[in-house]
Amino acid sequence: MTERQVPIRAMVVDDETPGRLNLRYALAGFPEWQLLAECSSAEQARAQWAVSPCDVAFLDIQMPGESGLKLARELSALAHPPVIVFVTAYERYAVEAFEAHALDYLLKPFDDERLAQTLARASSMLALRQGSYAEVLRRSLEAIETPASSYLDRITVRSVGAIESVDLGDIHFLSASGNYVSLHLEHRIVLHRATLSHMATLLDPRTFIRVHRSYLVRRQQMQQLRVTGDGTYALTLRNGSQVAVSSRYVDAVRAVLTLS
Template sequence: MTRYIIVDDEAPGRANLRLALQEQPGWQLQAECDSAAAARDALARAPADVVFLDIQMPRESGLELARELGRQPAPPLIIFVTAYNTHAVDAFEVHALDYLLKPIDDRRLAQAIERANAMLGLRQHDAYRAALHGYAAATHTQAMDSFHVRSVGNIEQVRVRDVLWLQAAGNYVELHLAQRTVLHRLPLSRVEQLLRPDEFLRVHRTAIVRRDQVRRLSVVGDGRHEVTLACGAQLAVSARHLQDLKACLGFAGQ
């Protein structure tokens, strides 16, 4: 039995979600809460496997509650349900399992249920907890040791030390490893804040490289600069980051 709670300050929102979930086999509603404080009390009385959580609520937002839950030894899966699409990046930063927009689409809800069932059924909950705890630790230390990359029913741990360079891909980032590339659901600007500046260097608005991968700086075409990495990758260098790259190579000021 999958136990869940619904957290939404608006009664119609709670009712709509409750009705939509009633037909889900093996899912049991444990509590309905109109605030983050009420949800905290409900979870203290009886832990849940999944929390359907609104983001914009009076006094305390769903994002604040999600961050708090993520620091617990055994956090529940978080599925955000909101009328606003502007918080999607923030939601995935706290490793929400999914992000549903109101009015809830039956197909998207079914996908979220499938992801939750897969995560719980394939015994991936421990990996999910590790991802939450890793993010919580990174927000305090401003550095992290591993990425936790999610797909349906699975979380893969990618060590930061194995990443050779990173490239922006919209609200995602490509993690370039020795043998493959992994797509991670965070923007490059946010990832940069969690990397150690003594290990990584930004060379372009779309690229960050590992410092010990830098091998050569070249002038190409009409005066543009390009850096060559030990792995063979060749990346554009912007004027804004040129001096930092020269310093990395040992000839700053030239």
């Protein structure tokens, strides 16, 4: 991959003056970034884009008239949309939804370290705009606005310089790794930025079952349960893996094995 030429051109869209000023002053500390425009509405941002498209758009979500999500949907329809970073004061549960779909965000108020992380991610994603980013952005925006009663059928995973859509049908089990989850596929493991507890709310319980605070397992992968100690259990999967089962979930695991 060739190294990107600077500057990275940015646009800030926020109906509140303090929000625009905060990002202006914060971005001034990063010489490779150029702030092209500060817009107070989606309409103003649309006009600015027609004159001078940007590389990265920082969009406030809650704005009078058109929301940042609505503007993002419009930008996602472009052949080469900007990398989208949502700037939000949303509650944490809503922010986790962004993480599950690899949409980056800044949670107000943010500090210099968090901004630097976001800028680094945005910079690494610019190379994807010519290929997969537009499609991934469209899918992610559709998913983020799907009613809560619907479950994921794929997970969008972002890493440095790459973005991947993982089909739920390819995942054997998920394990907790701090603020990340490991997606265990047939021949590899993919690290995804989300908590296991949040992923449990996004996956169909008819397909995945919680067997431990650290594991979610595909029901079809469950093969054998055995006792490993006083109140401890291990579940053998059809792919040969073994995961711990806690006493809290052992009855549910036995029920699945009995019916399978």
